[in-house]
Amino acid sequence: MPRSVPYAWRQLSHDRLKLFAAVLGIAFAVVLVFMQLGLRAALFDSAVRFHKGIDYDLVLLSPRTNFLARTREFPRSRLYQVAGHADVEDVTALYARSATYYFDGTADTHVTVLVFGIDPVSTNLQLAGVAPFLPALRAPDTAIIDRYSRKEFRGSVAALLAGERVELQLNERRVSLLGTYALGTSFGIDGTVITSDLNFRRIFPGRPAGKIDLGLVRLNDGAEVLSAQQDLYELLPGDVIVLTREEYVAKEVAYWNSATPIGYVFSLGAIIGVIVGLIIVYQILFSDVQSHLPEYATLKAMGYSNGFLRGLVLREAIYLACLGFVPACGFALLLYDQAAQATQLPMEMTIARAVTVLAVTIAMCAASGLFAMRKVSRVDPAEVF
Amino acid sequence: MRAVDVRDLDFSFPSRRQEQRVLERVTLHIDAGEVAVLTGPSGSGKSTLLTIIGGLRSAREGSVEVLGTQMVKARRRTLVQMRRRIGFVFQNHNLSPALSVAQNIQMGLQHSGNHRGKAAKQKIERIAERVGLADALGKSPEQLSGGQRQRAGIARALVNEPKLVLADEPTASLDKDNGAAVLRLFDELAEQGSAVVLVTHDKRISSSPTAFCRWRTGAWYPRRTCCCRMPAPRCAN
Numbered sequence: 001m002p003r004s005v006p007y008a009w010r011q012l013s014h015d016r017l018k019l020f021a022a023v024l025g026i027a028f029a030v031v032l033v034f035m036q037l038g039l040r041a042a043l044f045d046s047a048v049r050f051h052k053g054i055d056y057d058l059v060l061l062s063p064r065t066n067f068l069a070r071t072r073e074f075p076r077s078r079l080y081q082v083a084g085h086a087d088v089e090d091v092t093a094l095y096a097r098s099a100t101y102y103f104d105g106t107a108d109t110h111v112t113v114l115v116f117g118i119d120p121v122s123t124n125l126q127l128a129g130v131a132p133f134l135p136a137l138r139a140p141d142t143a144i145i146d147r148y149s150r151k152e153f154r155g156s157v158a159a160l161l162a163g164e165r166v167e168l169q170l171n172e173r174r175v176s177l178l179g180t181y182a183l184g185t186s187f188g189i190d191g192t193v194i195t196s197d198l199n200f201r202r203i204f205p206g207r208p209a210g211k212i213d214l215g216l217v218r219l220n221d222g223a224e225v226l227s228a229q230q231d232l233y234e235l236l237p238g239d240v241i242v243l244t245r246e247e248y249v250a251k252e253v254a255y256w257n258s259a260t261p262i263g264y265v266f267s268l269g270a271i272i273g274v275i276v277g278l279i280i281v282y283q284i285l286f287s288d289v290q291s292h293l294p295e296y297a298t299l300k301a302m303g304y305s306n307g308f309l310r311g312l313v314l315r316e317a318i319y320l321a322c323l324g325f326v327p328a329c330g331f332a333l334l335l336y337d338q339a340a341q342a343t344q345l346p347m348e349m350t351i352a353r354a355v356t357v358l359a360v361t362i363a364m365c366a367a368s369g370l371f372a373m374r375k376v377s378r379v380d381p382a383e384v385f
Numbered sequence: 386m387r388a389v390d391v392r393d394l395d396f397s398f399p400s401r402r403q404e405q406r407v408l409e410r411v412t413l414h415i416d417a418g419e420v421a422v423l424t425g426p427s428g429s430g431k432s433t434l435l436t437i438i439g440g441l442r443s444a445r446e447g448s449v450e451v452l453g454t455q456m457v458k459a460r461r462r463t464l465v466q467m468r469r470r471i472g473f474v475f476q477n478h479n480l481s482p483a484l485s486v487a488q489n490i491q492m493g494l495q496h497s498g499n500h501r502g503k504a505a506k507q508k509i510e511r512i513a514e515r516v517g518l519a520d521a522l523g524k525s526p527e528q529l530s531g532g533q534r535q536r537a538g539i540a541r542a543l544v545n546e547p548k549l550v551l552a553d554e555p556t557a558s559l560d561k562d563n564g565a566a567v568l569r570l571f572d573e574l575a576e577q578g579s580a581v582v583l584v585t586h587d588k589r590i591s592s593s594p595t596a597f598c599r600w601r602t603g604a605w606y607p608r609r610t611c612c613c614r615m616p617a618p619r620c621a622n
Contacts, residue, residue: 005488014483298479303469382441
């Protein structure tokens with residue numbers, strides 16, 4: 001029994017070579033969008049790995065702090081003030097500063113490493129893999145290293161994991177590595193090490209002992225976070241701000257999104273990908289419409305409406321979107337994997353992103369179809385006579 | 386029953402300098418069961434008249450009643466709906482090469498919503514058999530000869546069993562045998578009660594016993610009824 005004639009699909013698939021070229025063009029644009037969005041997400045996800053990886057309810061920091069690798073100090077005494085609040089279970093002081101790591105022992109071969117200083121006795125820093133090393137970190141000039149730091153650190157990490165004794169030259173100080181923990185890099189941080197607060201001051205001898213970079217606050221079970229935040233604001237002078245986890249994460253993301261051009265560049269790249277896709281699909285559909293004008297005029301003469309013809313072009317656009325999306329998604333997965341291995345950035349394909357890009361692809365193709373349709377609407381059925 | 390009733394029809398193509406008058410006070414009646422063959426020199430307005438009768442162009446002056454519907458000053462929606470009731474046969478059949486012959490014929494049904502199911506399949510097979518394409522339904526138009534394509538175009542026009550068929554040079558690209566077969570098909574249609582209007586330059590038709598209307602370059606004879614009844618004698622002017 002006949003079904004409705006699958007006109008759009010038959011028309012699209014009639015010339016296989018042309019269809020292949022069209023799908024390739026759309027897939028290229030979609031991969032471009034995927035990569036830009038992936039890198040943009042990696043920028044934000046990697047920037048807040050630390051913020052999400054440690055345990056706290058509220059964080060104290062200087063209002064002049066930009067982002068994790070560029071913190072500003074504030075008096076340690078603020079943390080003691082906070083510790084006295086009824087809702088606070090415990091507090092942890094955290095020092096953070098970038099040091100220069102000479103990975104070949106020469107001045108020409110160095111990268112920046114972010115050093116965290118913690119109190120190994122009374123810390124609530126619950127970062128994966130840190131706890132077993134806390135007692136040993138009391139020893140002078142010792143540290144643990146992020147095993148997902150960039151390639152410049154991989155030799156040290158590999159040797160350490162092989163059981164060898166490894167030392168790092170950080171600024172003017174050599175430190176022995178005791179083990180590794182898991183964190184990962186970001187656009188602003190090539191690698192991190194964690195050491196004790198005393199060792200931190202050895203690496204950064206100019207740092208005053210009474211100044212810290214971050215104060216991590218854990219609240220008692222059942223305590224209301226927003227209410228406690230409000231209380232702490234009233235308790236403290238204006239040289240510190242008190243943020244919830246979400247606010248701290250949002251602040252970091254906002255910095256990378258607005259204060260640096262990186263977020264803008266990736267967003268622009270994604271938009272350019274969409275524009276490239278729009279042009280490609282428009283060219284394909286326009287030439288398709290152009291070559292089928294006599295048939296469209298005939299259909300109009302037979303009593304088919306402009307709506308039918310618009311639907312035809314729109315269906316072709318949607319088929320193209322779906323056909324281009326599938327290989328593009330697969331290829332993007334491969335590229336994500338390659339990029340993640342090369343950079344240690346969290347390049348992951350999420351369902352939300354895949355759905356978003358599919359929706360963008362369909363919208364992109366539909367918009368191109370809308371432009372191409374103008375030609376269809378102007379077809380004069382009388383011209384077939 | 387009157388299929389086409391044209392009275393005092395004027396039609397001009399808009400032009401930058403001055404309007405180009407193509408039809409002037411044309412009057413023409415075609416009843417159900419008639420074949421009207423319109424012939425004449427190029428530019429005399431034959432195809433224009435066909436497009437106005439078929440609702441492809443909208444006239445502003447006079448009266449054009451097709452299958453009981455007034456086409457002059459009709460809304461676009463009315464014209465589109467009227468086209469669905471008319472079978473169009475084009476000189477360039479304009480079959481879609483992406484569709485099979487059966488699907489091309491089915492397109493003649495789809496706008497009416499009667500294109501699915503067993504009845505539609507039977508209709509397609511029946512009309513294909515009538516035009517001699519029963520064995521070619523699964524083929525692509527690209528696999529057909531010129532004559533077969535023209536017959537496929539005719540099958541698409543007739544599958545919906547229209548009460549009025551408008552054909553523009555339907556035999557122009559056909560050889561003698563195929564041309565004769567197409568004309569026989571139109572005769573059969575007329576016998577079954579449809580009205581057929583042919584526009585042609587084909588001498589084989591104008592020299593045949595089929596009645597036809599002829600007009601001179603530039604204009605129709607004013608207020609002259611051109612009624613071509615099958616099998617009536619020539620009504621040459």
